[in-house]
Amino acid sequence: MPDYIQKPHQKQTVEAIWRLEKLILDTLDFKDVVQSIVDGILHELGFLKLGYRIVVLALVNDEKKVLERIAISQTKEAVKAVEASPMPFQSIEIPLRANKNLCIKVLKNHKFSYTESWPDILCPPFTPEKAKAIQEKVGIKTSFVCPVRTKQKTIGVMIFSLVKEFSEISEDEKELILNFTDIVGLAVQNAKLYSTVEEASHRLKKANHRLKELDVLKDEFVSIASHELRTPMTAIKSYLWMAINKSPQKLDPQLKKYLDISYQSTERLIHLVNDMLTVSRIERDKIEIKKEMFDISETLQLVYEELKISAQEKNIEFTLIKDKDEKYPVLGDKEKLREVFQNLVGNALKFTPNKGKITIAFKKDKNGVQISVSDTGSGILKEDQSKLFKKFSKIDYSYTKHSSQPGTGLGLYISKQIVSLHHGSITVQSEVEKGSTFTVNLPLSNSKGEES
Amino acid sequence: MIDQNAKKIIIVEDEQYLRELYIQILQQEGYSVDSAEDGDIAFEKLSKNQYDLVLLDVILPKMDGLQILEKLSKMGDRKFDNTVLLTNLGQDLVVAKALDYGVRGYMIKSDYTPEEMINEVKGYLENGEVKSALQ
Numbered sequence: 324m325p326d327y328i329q330k331p332h333q334k335q336t337v338e339a340i341w342r343l344e345k346l347i348l349d350t351l352d353f354k355d356v357v358q359s360i361v362d363g364i365l366h367e368l369g370f371l372k373l374g375y376r377i378v379v380l381a382l383v384n385d386e387k388k389v390l391e392r393i394a395i396s397q398t399k400e401a402v403k404a405v406e407a408s409p410m411p412f413q414s415i416e417i418p419l420r421a422n423k424n425l426c427i428k429v430l431k432n433h434k435f436s437y438t439e440s441w442p443d444i445l446c447p448p449f450t451p452e453k454a455k456a457i458q459e460k461v462g463i464k465t466s467f468v469c470p471v472r473t474k475q476k477t478i479g480v481m482i483f484s485l486v487k488e489f490s491e492i493s494e495d496e497k498e499l500i501l502n503f504t505d506i507v508g509l510a511v512q513n514a515k516l517y518s519t520v521e522e523a524s525h526r527l528k529k530a531n532h533r534l535k536e537l538d539v540l541k542d543e544f545v546s547i548a549s550h551e552l553r554t555p556m557t558a559i560k561s562y563l564w565m566a567i568n569k570s571p572q573k574l575d576p577q578l579k580k581y582l583d584i585s586y587q588s589t590e591r592l593i594h595l596v597n598d599m600l601t602v603s604r605i606e607r608d609k610i611e612i613k614k615e616m617f618d619i620s621e622t623l624q625l626v627y628e629e630l631k632i633s634a635q636e637k638n639i640e641f642t643l644i645k646d647k648d649e650k651y652p653v654l655g656d657k658e659k660l661r662e663v664f665q666n667l668v669g670n671a672l673k674f675t676p677n678k679g680k681i682t683i684a685f686k687k688d689k690n691g692v693q694i695s696v697s698d699t700g701s702g703i704l705k706e707d708q709s710k711l712f713k714k715f716s717k718i719d720y721s722y723t724k725h726s727s728q729p730g731t732g733l734g735l736y737i738s739k740q741i742v743s744l745h746h747g748s749i750t751v752q753s754e755v756e757k758g759s760t761f762t763v764n765l766p767l768s769n770s771k772g773e774e775s
Numbered sequence: 776m777i778d779q780n781a782k783k784i785i786i787v788e789d790e791q792y793l794r795e796l797y798i799q800i801l802q803q804e805g806y807s808v809d810s811a812e813d814g815d816i817a818f819e820k821l822s823k824n825q826y827d828l829v830l831l832d833v834i835l836p837k838m839d840g841l842q843i844l845e846k847l848s849k850m851g852d853r854k855f856d857n858t859v860l861l862t863n864l865g866q867d868l869v870v871a872k873a874l875d876y877g878v879r880g881y882m883i884k885s886d887y888t889p890e891e892m893i894n895e896v897k898g899y900l901e902n903g904e905v906k907s908a909l910q
Contacts, residue, residue, distance in 0.1 A: 564888045597886075
C-alpha cells in the first residue's frame with residue numbers, strides 16, 4: 324500500500340481542500356460560488372493567518388473583450404482597496420489587448436506569476452500613480468496571479484494579495500493555491516451553466532405567465548366584444564320582429580320579404596356570436612358539462628318533435644326509429660347534447676332536397692349507444708369529410724350554394740367537442756348525391772350513474 | 776288604463792331602444808311597468824319600492840347589476856326571488872355570482888323575440904303566484 328499522505332500537515336490540507344471543493348461544487352448560484360471561492364481560501368484554508376489579505380476573481384468577458392472583476396474577499400484590506408478605488412469594483416475592466424498587464428499575461432501564458440507593484444495588475448484602467456497609492460494605503464507587498472482553467476482554456480485569473488514578500492511564500496502554499504485554482508475553473512463553469520439554465524427557466528416562466536395573461540385577456544375580449552355586439556343586435560332583431568309581427572298595417576309582401584331576410588340575417592349573426600363564445604369557452608376549458616342521468620332517446624324525441632314541422636314544409640319523410648321498451652341512460656349535459664342533435668338534424672334538413680328522407684336510429688353496442696342521423700341529401704366528398712369537424716369549415720358542395728341559411732361553420736366543431744367531453748365520438752359516412760350519415764357514439768350509464 | 780291589480784315590473788336597462796321596447800310590450804300586456812336607466816336610479820327605486828318582477832341588466836352605468844345586488848343584500852334580509860337577470864353577457868362567472876345572490880334566473884336578451892320575452896315574464900310571474908299560494 325503506497326502511503327499517499329506522508330506528512331500530518333499535508334493530510335489536514337487535503338481535508339481542507341476537500342471541504343472547500345465540496346462547498347464550492349455544492350453551491351450552484353453563481354454569486355454564491357464566486358464569493359465562496361474568494362473567501363474560502365482565506366478562512367477555510369487558514370491563509371489569512373499566513374498573510375494573505377485580498378483574494379480577487381476576475382473572468383474573461385468574451386463579448387466585451389475584457390477581463391472583468393467578479394468577486395473580492397470580505398476582508399478589511401479588501402474594503403479599504405475598494406474604497407480607495409476611483410471606480411466601483413465591478414467596473415474594473417482590463418482590456419484583453421493590454422498585453423503589459425500581468426493579469427493578461429497570465430491569462431495568455433496559462434502560468435502563474437507575481438508582482439510587488441500594483442500598477443502591473445491595475446493598469447489599465449488605473450493610472451500607475453493611483454495603483455501605487457492604493458497599494459500603499461492597503462499595505463500589500465506581493466500579489467500572486469494564478470490562471471483559472473477549464474479543460475479547454477483559461478477563463479480568468481485569481482489574484483492573491485499578501486502582506487509578505489514573495490520569498491516568504493512556502494512551496495506548500497504555492498502548491499495548494501495552484502491545486503485550488505484548478506477546481507475554481509470547474510466550479511465557475513458549473514455555476515455559469517446553472518445560472519444560464521436558471522435564467523432560461525426564469526424567462527420561460529415569465530413567458531408562460533404572459534401567455535396565461537394573454538389567454539385571460541382574449542377571454543375577456545371575446546366576452547366584452549360579444550356583449551357589445553349582441554346589444555345592438557338585440558335591438559335590430561326585436562324591432563324587426565315588431566315590424567313583421569306587430570305592424571299596425573298589413574305589410575306589402577315585397578316589404579315583408581325584405582324584413583324577413585333582415586330578421587333571419589340578424590338571427591344568423593347572433594347565432595355566430597353565440598357559437599364563437601362557445602368555442603372560446605371550449606378552448607379555455609371553461610365549458611361546464613352538467614352531470615345528470617337522462618334517457619338520450621327522450622332528447623332525440625324532443626328534437627324530432629321540434630323539427631318535424633320544418634321537415635313537413637319540405638315534404639321530407641322524417642322518422643325516428645326506436646324500440647319503445649329500450650332505455651338509453653346517459654350521464655351528462657342534457658341541454659348541450661340536445662344542441663348537438665339539433666345541429667345534426669338541422670344540417671340534414673338543410674342539405675336534403677324536397678321529398679328526401681331523414682332517419683334517426685338507435686343501436687346499442689358494447690361501448691354504449693350509437694345514434695345515427697341519416698339523410699338522402701347532397702352528400703360530402705371524401706376529401707372534405709375530415710374538414711367537417713374543424714373550425715369555420717365550409718364545404719363547397721353544391722347544395723350549400725343553394726342554401727338560404729348557411730351556417731356559421733362552427734356547429735360541427737362545437738358538436739364534436741361536446742360529444743368528446745361526454746367521452747363519446749362523432750363520425751360521418753357519406754356518398755355524394757346519395758346522402759350522409761352522422762353517427763354519435765355515447766357511453767351508456769348504469770343505474771348508479773357510472774359509465775359502464 | 777292601468778289595472779290597480781296589475782303586476783308591477785321594473786326594467787333596469789341602459790340601452791334606450793331596448794328599454795323603450797320592453798316597456799311598450801309589457802305595458803301592452805297590462806303590466807304596470809317602471810324603469811331605470813342606470814345603476815344609481817335602479818338602486819334607489821329597488822330600495823324604496825316593491826316589485827313583482829325585476830328585470831335586471833348587468834352592465835350598467837354608475838353601478839352594475841352585481842353591485843346593486845350586493846348593496847341591496849347588505850341593507851337587510853332581502854331575497855332576490857323576484858329578480859331575473861336580463862343580459863347579453865357571455866360570462867358564466869358573472870351569471871353564477873348573481874345566482875349566488877338567489878336571483879331566479881337569467882335571460883340572454885339576444886336569444887329572445889319580444890313574444891318569447893313576454894312568455895318568459897309571464898312564466899316567472901305565474902310561478903311566483905303558485906309559490907305564494909302555497910305559502
